Amino acid sequence: MSHVSTLPAPRSRRLWPLLRALAAVTVIALGLFLGAVKVAQFRLAGQVAVPPGQLIDVGTHRLHLHCQGPVALGAPTIVLEAGLGETSLTWAGVMSGLAASHRVCAYDRAGYGWSDPAPMPPGASSTVADLHRLLGAAGEQPPYVLVGHSLGGVYARLFAHTYPAETAGLVLLDPSHEEMTSRLPEDWQAHMRAANTEAAAGLGVPTLLADYGIAALFPQLAQADSRLPAEAQAALRALGGASGKGFRALAGELGASEAILAEVRAAQITNLGDLPLVVIKAGAMPAGAPPAGLSPFTPDYDLHDELAAQSSRGTLITLGEAGHYVHYDAPTQVIDTVNRVMAAANGSN
Numbered sequence: 001m002s003h004v005s006t007l008p009a010p011r012s013r014r015l016w017p018l019l020r021a022l023a024a025v026t027v028i029a030l031g032l033f034l035g036a037v038k039v040a041q042f043r044l045a046g047q048v049a050v051p052p053g054q055l056i057d058v059g060t061h062r063l064h065l066h067c068q069g070p071v072a073l074g075a076p077t078i079v080l081e082a083g084l085g086e087t088s089l090t091w092a093g094v095m096s097g098l099a100a101s102h103r104v105c106a107y108d109r110a111g112y113g114w115s116d117p118a119p120m121p122p123g124a125s126s127t128v129a130d131l132h133r134l135l136g137a138a139g140e141q142p143p144y145v146l147v148g149h150s151l152g153g154v155y156a157r158l159f160a161h162t163y164p165a166e167t168a169g170l171v172l173l174d175p176s177h178e179e180m181t182s183r184l185p186e187d188w189q190a191h192m193r194a195a196n197t198e199a200a201a202g203l204g205v206p207t208l209l210a211d212y213g214i215a216a217l218f219p220q221l222a223q224a225d226s227r228l229p230a231e232a233q234a235a236l237r238a239l240g241g242a243s244g245k246g247f248r249a250l251a252g253e254l255g256a257s258e259a260i261l262a263e264v265r266a267a268q269i270t271n272l273g274d275l276p277l278v279v280i281k282a283g284a285m286p287a288g289a290p291p292a293g294l295s296p297f298t299p300d301y302d303l304h305d306e307l308a309a310q311s312s313r314g315t316l317i318t319l320g321e322a323g324h325y326v327h328y329d330a331p332t333q334v335i336d337t338v339n340r341v342m343a344a345a346n347g348s349n
Contacts, residue, residue: 051114053088053107058133064088064114065107065138069099076145076168076345078104078338079135081159083150084257085250087113087239090149092232094327097335102342105140107131111249113239122253124263128159132166142166145276145345147338149173149327151257154264157307161269168345169276170311171338173326177303178264193258200255203247210244227328270310276344277311278337279304283320284329313344 053066066088067077078098080091088106098104109127110118120126135144145168148156153175160167181192223240224233239246253260281304308314317337322329 053114054138055114055116056134056137058130058137060119061110061116063107063110063116063130063134065105065134065140066095067103067105067138067140068095069101069103071103075103076143076342077135077140078102078342079131079140079144079146080104080106081131081146081148081152081156082106082109082112083152084253085112086149086152087236087246089113089228089232089236090325091327092229093227093331094334094338097331098338101339103140105135105138107134109249109253111252112246117245117249122249122256122260124155124158124260124267125162127155127260128162131155131159132163143168143345145169145171145338145341147171147173147334148175150324151176151253151260153307154178154261157269157272157310158264158267160272160275161267164273164275167275169341170272170278171334171341172277172279172307173334174282174322174324175279175304175307176261177307178261178269180303181258181261182265196254196257200251203251203254207244207247207251210241210247225325225328227325272311272314274313275311276341277308277314278341279308279314279316280322280326280334280337281316281318282322282324282326282329283318284323 051064051066053064055062055064080088080095082088082090088108091106095104095106108115110116110122110130118126118130135142142163143166144159146156146159148154148170150173153172154177156170156172157175160170181189184192224236226233228236305316308316317333319326319330319333322333327334
């Protein structure tokens with residue numbers, strides 16, 4: 001009687017069922033994850049699908065303009081210019097207070113908020129021209145009182161310099177100065193250029209996470225300052241989670257910041273005549289030591305004071321309780337200041 005022995009199956013053959021099951025589970029999990037991503041991205045996009053204002057064609061792209069308040073014949077319109085990386089939502093805490101008595105407009109620069117990206121890299125003159133075209137296309141009549149925060153203060157001054165007949169006043173909130181880097185020692189300038197380059201490059205990851213919808217799963221991680229109204233915070237998180245457009249705009253403006261300042265330096269804005277002007281300086285500055293190996297920089301001039309002196313009607317105010325985001329920390333004082341400049345622009349002072 002013959003006997004046939006049975007040999008154990010090869011190990012690889014015994015693993016196939018397990019591997020097939022693992023692959024199936026992986027495919028299912030990946031499908032569920034991608035589905036969750038799309039649902040989350042769709043939900044966030046839906047939250048900001050309708051902008052608070054209008055999308056207006058300025059020639060090569062559309063810009064978002066949000067205006068509130070009464071239109072009074074001959075009265076100036078307040079135009080709000082946000083700082084680096086900020087959207088029109090940065091003004092949510094002061095806009096309604098200003099709109100109670102005045103026409104006030106906030107907008108998103110190209111690529112930010114609800115605005116389309118521009119076909120060209122950001123520049124100072126192109127930003128000012130965009131704003132001028134936007135206001136004209138929207139039917140918002142001059143003169144304008146411009147309120148600019150940080151880098152927005154540079155744009156606001158260039159607007160006043162470029163269109164003096166259409167500018168009735170300026171309020172600058174802890175503004176940047178076009179020479180704020182060029183007057184620094186060379187080692188500081190090199191450090192700041194490197195820091196800007198590094199910061200712009202670092203935005204690549206959040207941009208991809210937002211573009212592919214992964215950021216939509218964690219909208220609470222998106223930056224939204226807690227000092228803003230809750231509705232504005234929610235909109236900022238939705239905008240950041242639904243698309244990487246805003247991150248790309250920030251990277252572009254950050255990368256071009258030195259060129260933007262150089263462009264404004266070339267304009268040589270030193271005399272604004274008797275334009276009503278108030279510069280609000282943040283008194284509460286963040287603590288921090290200079291980077292290791294860099295020489296300390298103690299200027300013998302005050303750039304904010306220098307800006308206020310550019311008009312014979314210029315005033316400098318220092319708010320000791322306010323940080324760089326003056327309109328977050330001291331919204332009432334900002335509203336009062338803008339009201340005073342509006343009164344001066346109307347000739348009542």
